[in-house]
Every structure is written in structure tokens, then in C-alpha cells.
Amino acid sequence: MRTPVIAGNWKMYLGQTEEALGFVRGIRQPLNEVDGVERVLCPPFTVLATVAEVLQATRIEVGAQTMHWEDQGAHTGEVSPRMLQDLCKYVIIGHSERRAAEANAETDAAVNKKVRAALAHGLIPILCVGENLAQNEAGQTEDFVGGQVRAALEGLGADEVRTCVIAYEPIWAIGTGKAATPADANRVMGVVVRGAVSQQFGEEAAQAARILYGGSVNVENIAGFMSMPEIDGALVGGASLKPDFVELVRRAAATRG
Ligand code: PGA
Numbered sequence: 001m002r003t004p005v006i007a008g009n010w011k012m013y014l015g016q017t018e019e020a021l022g023f024v025r026g027i028r029q030p031l032n033e034v035d036g037v038e039r040v041l042c043p044p045f046t047v048l049a050t051v052a053e054v055l056q057a058t059r060i061e062v063g064a065q066t067m068h069w070e071d072q073g074a075h076t077g078e079v080s081p082r083m084l085q086d087l088c089k090y091v092i093i094g095h096s097e098r099r100a101a102e103a104n105a106e107t108d109a110a111v112n113k114k115v116r117a118a119l120a121h122g123l124i125p126i127l128c129v130g131e132n133l134a135q136n137e138a139g140q141t142e143d144f145v146g147g148q149v150r151a152a153l154e155g156l157g158a159d160e161v162r163t164c165v166i167a168y169e170p171i172w173a174i175g176t177g178k179a180a181t182p183a184d185a186n187r188v189m190g191v192v193v194r195g196a197v198s199q200q201f202g203e204e205a206a207q208a209a210r211i212l213y214g215g216s217v218n219v220e221n222i223a224g225f226m227s228m229p230e231i232d233g234a235l236v237g238g239a240s241l242k243p244d245f246v247e248l249v250r251r252a253a254a255t256r257g
């Protein structure tokens with residue numbers, strides 16, 4: 001049985017100490033009380049250590065939003081897996097906002113190095129994949145997303161892949177209020193994402209890896225996603241910045257429980 005995960009990706013919000021502390025102190029207790037799902041908060045680097053400290057005595061986990069693949073070096077502005085390994089449990093890798101050419105232009109090859117580095121340091125990668133609107137409309141979703149999964153996991157062992165979290169986030173659904181339908185997401189996640197893992201690493205690893213949906217998940221639609229057999233949770237952006245993130249997590253747990 002796969003334990004569901006609901007991860008809140010704060011992106012470049014709540015990065016000042018007081019605002020982050022205020023928010024986390026407000027949701028900490030009720031969020032900690034929810035059983036049956038893993039909860040992860042992924043704040044900006046500026047408050048990662050602060051948030052981790054405030055959550056120390058809780059069952060709420062912390063994740064980073066990206067990292068470099070090297071332990072140290074001349075990489076101005078980067079954060080390494082060694083810097084993160086004692087600070088958090090998860091790290092988001094290859095978010096579409098970082099893969100974007102006009103942002104950080106992260107390639108599949110870079111994503112692969114990051115996934116390997118995360119696992120080598122005991123961090124659990126939340127690997128993001130997903131097609132854009134043009135690819136979706138051209139019927140290229142399966143080829144593109146399958147290719148991203150294969151490239152990101154290349155060279156790993158099945159024992160590593162089984163511990164990974166993979167987030168299917170169609171780019172057209174991120175921050176738009178236009179979520180995929182649960183049925184469509186379930187199909188891509190099962191046939192394409194889990195299918196690619198199974199082909200490359202075997203069915204046991206594919207059944208163990210957790211696959212999340214991301215893209216305009218909110219308190220109203222979370223139950224629909226969680227009722228799908230291939231959907232093991234959600235990567236939540238905008239809705240993770242509001243106090244009713246707790247209610248979203250509760251509904252996720254209730255749907256699975
Ligand atoms: P959203 O973002 O929930 O605001 O659509 C999701 C994500 O980018 O992870």
C-alpha cells in the first residue's frame with residue numbers, strides 16, 4: 001500500500017521569516033493531527049531551516065524546491081544536496097517553472113543528475129513531469145511525458161526508483177484554475193508514468209513509487225483526484241498558501257481512508 005502524499009509548493013511566496021512563521025504556526029497543530037497521509041511543506045530556501053525547526057516535533061515533513069547536483073563548487077547562488085540533507089526529507093526536482101527556457105532552462109539531463117544526487121544523499125525526489133498545452137492539443141502527451149520520466153530516471157536502480165515520488169503536472173493546469181479531470185490525470189499517471197517506470201524498472205518498483213497529480217488542485221477538487229486508483233496525492237501550489245490547506249489535506253485523507 002502506498003502512503004499518500006500531499007506536498008505544498010510555496011514557490012516564491014511566504015519567504016520572509018515572520019510571514020512564514022505566522023503561517024506555519026497557524027496550521028501546524030491541525031495539520032499534524034491528520035492521519036493517513038504524509039504532509040510536506042516546501043518553502044523558499046530563505047525560510048527552509050526556520051520552518052524545519054518549527055516543525056521538528058511534528059509529523060509534518062519539509063522539502064526544498066530545487067537543488068544542484070554537486071556537493072559543492074563554484075556555482076553561484078546554488079544549493080547542494082549536502083546542504084539540504086540534514087534539513088529536509090524531500091526535494092522537488094524539475095518543476096516546469098524551472099525547466100522553462102526563460103527561467104532556468106533545466107534539461108532532462110540536469111534533472112537526471114539532480115534525481116541521482118538527491119537519492120545518493122538520502123533525499124526523496126519529487127520529480128515533476130508534464131506536457132504543455134500545445135503538446136496536449138497535438139496528442140503528444142504520452143510520448144513527451146513518457147520521455148521525461150525515462151530520461152529523469154535513467155541509470156537508477158529499481159530499489160531507488162521505488163522510493164521516488166513523481167508529480168504529473170500538466171503545464172496548462174498549473175496556476176490557471178483549469179485542473180485536468182481526475183479521469184484524464186489518472187489515465188496519464190497510470191498508463192504513461194507508472195507504465196514507463198514499469199517498463200524500465202519492473203512492476204514492483206512501479207507499484208511502490210508514489211505518483212502525484214499537480215495543477216490547480218484545491219479544497220473543492222482534491223477528493224475527486226484522491227478517489228482515483230493511480231493518484232497517490234497532490235503537489236499543491238496556490239492552495240498550499242492558505243489556511244484551508246489543512247482542510248485540503250483532511251479531505252485527501254478522508255477520501256483515501
Ligand atoms: P498550482 O501549482 O496548484 O498553483 O496550480 C502547482 C505546482 O506548480 O506545483
